[in-house]
Every structure is written in C-alpha cells, then in structure tokens.
Amino acid sequence: MSILAVNAGSSSLKFALYPVQGQAVSEAEMTGCIEGLEPAGKPCITWSIRGQAKTIDAVQVGANVDPFDAALPALKQLLVTHFAHVPLQAIAHRVVHGGLLYSAPVRVTPEVLTQLATLNSLAPLHQPHNLAGVRAFSESFPDVVQVACFDTAFHRTLSALETTFAIDRQLTARGVRRFGFHGLSYQFVSQVLQDVSPRSAGRTVMAHLGNGASVCATTEHQSRATTMGFSALDGLMMGSRSGALDPGVLLYLMEQGWDHDAIQKLLYKQSGLLGVSGESADMRTLRASGSPSAQLAIDLFTHRVVREVGALTACVGGLDVLAFTGGIGEHDAVLRQQVCEALHYLGVSVDAARNQAATGDAVRAIHAEGSGVEVWVIPTDEGRVAAREALGLMRGA
The missing domain is CATH 3.30.420.40 (ATPase, nucleotide binding domain)
Known part of the structure; x- marks a missing residue:
C-alpha cells in the first residue's frame, strides 16, 4: 500500500x-x-x-x-x-x-x-x-x-499570550486570533532534529524561508511562538507578501479610496521581494540582478529574518538550535551566513565552508566548532508528514 x-x-x-x-x-x-x-x-x-x-x-x-x-x-x-x-x-x-x-x-x-x-x-x-x-x-x-x-495544527500548543490579539474580546471569541502556519514543514524539521540533535529539545528556532516565509520557536519540540498569525500575511517579508505591516497604512489606503480587492492584491501579490525590488519575487533572480533596488530587497529580507529570530529567541529565553529550511533557507548560503553573523551575540558561529557546501541536498550541520548554538540546514518534506498523518488517521492512532 x-x-x-x-x-x-x-x-x-x-x-x-x-x-x-x-x-x-x-x-x-x-x-x-x-x-x-x-x-x-x-x-x-x-x-x-x-x-x-x-x-x-x-x-x-x-x-x-x-x-x-x-x-x-x-x-x-x-x-x-x-x-x-x-x-x-x-x-x-x-x-x-x-x-x-x-x-x-x-x-x-x-x-x-x-x-x-x-x-x-x-x-x-x-x-x-x-x-x-x-x-x-x-x-x-x-x-x-x-x-x-x-498547516495550522502544529501550532495548537501556542499559549493564549501568543494567540490573543489586543482587540475587543468579542472579536477574539469569534475566532480572530493568531494561528500560525507552515506547520507541516516545522513538524518535519522538528522530527529530523530529534534524530540528529539532543539539544533541539531545548530552545530551538526554525526558519522556513521561501516564497512564503516564517519563523517558529519550540521547546520540547512543541510550538511556543511563531511569526505568522491570523492569516499567512503576518511576520516576515516574503516573495510577494508584505509580512507585518502597520495597520495604519491600510486605514490610510482606505482613506485614499482603495477597496478590499486592491488592498488584498497589494498585500499578497505586489509586496515583499517583488514590491521592494520592482523586479522579481525570486531571491535567485534578485541575487543575479545587481541593481540597487534588488539589493535593498535582499537586505530587507535578511534584516527581517534577523529581527524575528531575535524576537522569538526572547520568547523562549535563549537559543540552543537554529535550523534553516524552505527554498531560500536550504539553498541561499549567503543569506544563512549573514543571518548567523548578525546573531553572533546569541552565541551563533557558522563554519563558512560547511555553510557553502550545504545546498539543500541533505541534512547538514553548519555551525563552527565551539559554537554556542547548533545550526542546521534541513530540506523539508511536508508531503511525508501529511502521509504519516493520513496513515495515523486511517489506523486510529
């Protein structure tokens, strides 16, 4: 079967x-x-x-x-x-x-x-x-x-502090809350980490970086904080999605006559790497471009990753393991190097040669000897998690 x-x-x-x-x-x-x-x-x-x-x-x-x-x-x-x-x-x-x-x-x-x-x-x-x-x-x-x-199921362990918006409690009761996404990917990466890193049961941050992008912090391999929220728009800048945005911007656009469809198109399809660069939503294309706007988009994406990793590290009280996955996370060695260098204050030290050799073809450790934090590149397999989940359901597990 x-x-x-x-x-x-x-x-x-x-x-x-x-x-x-x-x-x-x-x-x-x-x-x-x-x-x-x-x-x-x-x-x-x-x-x-x-x-x-x-x-x-x-x-x-x-x-x-x-x-x-x-x-x-x-x-x-x-x-x-x-x-x-x-x-x-x-x-x-x-x-x-x-x-x-x-x-x-x-x-x-x-x-x-x-x-x-x-x-x-x-x-x-x-x-x-x-x-x-x-x-x-x-x-x-x-x-x-x-x-x-x-994708939301992995984050069912989030506390009320992580899921509650500071809005009218009646809206919260109606389900306007944070959910989190990329759960199948995080579940797979977490399962791999259990096999390769005993330290991953501690304070782990996983970065799923691709056309959709988010960060998730876990302890005991359970989701404790994540960057995506009510929708798949929140948190990190993405390929064509804005990520976190001051809601006042949306009020301003509405005052300027923007309707629902126009705002939705802006946030989901005309923002992120594509919006900032004006060229492409694909990180590989932007790397090859060399234009100032493409470089700004890359730098902003990297900055937002560093910022969110720092925020989630604070939520779990430190960092023991950092893992990269997703199309960008698995294949962009330059971004991984820059993110890890910016996180040096947390004890992160990456081995440049190991990092360059990690191309998303296999699970690889890229931290330097003596690094206070383990750093891993783990190719994700959301399909395998879904297959496992289906098998468990069929067999009553």
Whole structure:
C-alpha cells in the first residue's frame, strides 16, 4: 500500500508517493510536480522515481478544458503505468488553514469541505486551491480516502499570550486570533532534529524561508511562538507578501479610496521581494540582478529574518538550535551566513565552508566548532508528514 501526498496551488500541483511499511511511511518512491495549471496554461508533469533521472511529460489539454481537469487523468495514468502493483490507501492533502475547527488531520467529507471553504479569505493564495485539489481528487479517485492535513495544527500548543490579539474580546471569541502556519514543514524539521540533535529539545528556532516565509520557536519540540498569525500575511517579508505591516497604512489606503480587492492584491501579490525590488519575487533572480533596488530587497529580507529570530529567541529565553529550511533557507548560503553573523551575540558561529557546501541536498550541520548554538540546514518534506498523518488517521492512532 502507498499514500499519495498532494499540495495543490494556483498554477502547480506537487505530489509524492510514499510506500507504507508496517506502521511507518517510507521515503518517497516517486516525487513530481504538475506545472502550468493556470487558465490557458500548458501543463506538464515533471517526475522521478527514486534514484532515476527526472522525466518530463506534456499533458494534452482539449479545447475548453481546464488544465487542472486534464492533469489529474495524466497523473492517474502515471500511477497506473508505474505503480499499478501498489494500491493507494489514501490521498493526503496539505490544507493551509484549519481555523478553530481542526487541529488534527481529518477524513474529508462534503461537510468538511464546506466548513474549510469559510476560511478562504484568511489564506486566499492557498486555501481555495487546496480545496479545489481535494474536490478534483475526490472525483478522479472516488474509491480512495481523502485526508486533509493542516498547516495550522502544529501550532495548537501556542499559549493564549501568543494567540490573543489586543482587540475587543468579542472579536477574539469569534475566532480572530493568531494561528500560525507552515506547520507541516516545522513538524518535519522538528522530527529530523530529534534524530540528529539532543539539544533541539531545548530552545530551538526554525526558519522556513521561501516564497512564503516564517519563523517558529519550540521547546520540547512543541510550538511556543511563531511569526505568522491570523492569516499567512503576518511576520516576515516574503516573495510577494508584505509580512507585518502597520495597520495604519491600510486605514490610510482606505482613506485614499482603495477597496478590499486592491488592498488584498497589494498585500499578497505586489509586496515583499517583488514590491521592494520592482523586479522579481525570486531571491535567485534578485541575487543575479545587481541593481540597487534588488539589493535593498535582499537586505530587507535578511534584516527581517534577523529581527524575528531575535524576537522569538526572547520568547523562549535563549537559543540552543537554529535550523534553516524552505527554498531560500536550504539553498541561499549567503543569506544563512549573514543571518548567523548578525546573531553572533546569541552565541551563533557558522563554519563558512560547511555553510557553502550545504545546498539543500541533505541534512547538514553548519555551525563552527565551539559554537554556542547548533545550526542546521534541513530540506523539508511536508508531503511525508501529511502521509504519516493520513496513515495515523486511517489506523486510529
């Protein structure tokens, strides 16, 4: 038996097939991504079986057919062709927001989908696409159990001091509070740290840095503080999202005639690295640019990481372990070096050669000998966590 983990976005769908061996989920047998799922897009499947080179297959899309609707049969055929001998036990979906409703994985029903759709406005870049993926897979794989796994669930251990906004308590009672996100990634990194670092049971800060970015502090491998809040906008500057912003800016824009849609577009799609640089939301593109505006965006992103790591370190009373993950965190050695140098006052010392050699291909320690803080680069695997969660749900764990 295997579990298929999927992460459906607006223009792409990541997937991975995890074999089930006994009570555990093994390393992915196949991983891939279907890109080009935007309207009028030209989807293609990039996939690889463990130990083999990647294969890229075009997806044929008929006239007036949604690319997403064409991509799922292609994925199904891929599974039938190469893994017909391994039946699917479940499909595990990453769903960004569980709200107050769900703090653990849940078997998807029409009622569950209806409830989760009420949270669309809290994560407009993710939630609607996550749920569209669940619906589509339910139709294409009607005999397979669909399981929703939530990014917010890892942060259910946050205290009231961390979840409460300083607003009218009646709004708090209605669910206007901080939730936290990137939970599947933090859960995976935390599990890896348990295996490689006994010190990680102490005061650990994990930085998930990518197009979406956040920081999470843990003790005893439980979330104690995090930068994202009610929505996936708060905290760090991101690829095209603003991160923390004085709410007075929004009041000012409203006074200038900006409506809800214009403000939402600004905050989610025209800010962050893209907004500051005016060039790109991709850190690699900005590194290659060399323009003053690109450098300002990079420097601001780095500064915000340093600032938030410092704040979360204060929340847990110090720092024993620092871990980088996510596309930027795993691959941008320059950013890691600069962040660690800025955190030297906390006892962080990084080995430049080890840091340069860490390219996101494996779990690596990059701290220098004698560093007061361990520093790790850990490639994340949200799909494997979702598969584990689905297996546990299926077996009543």
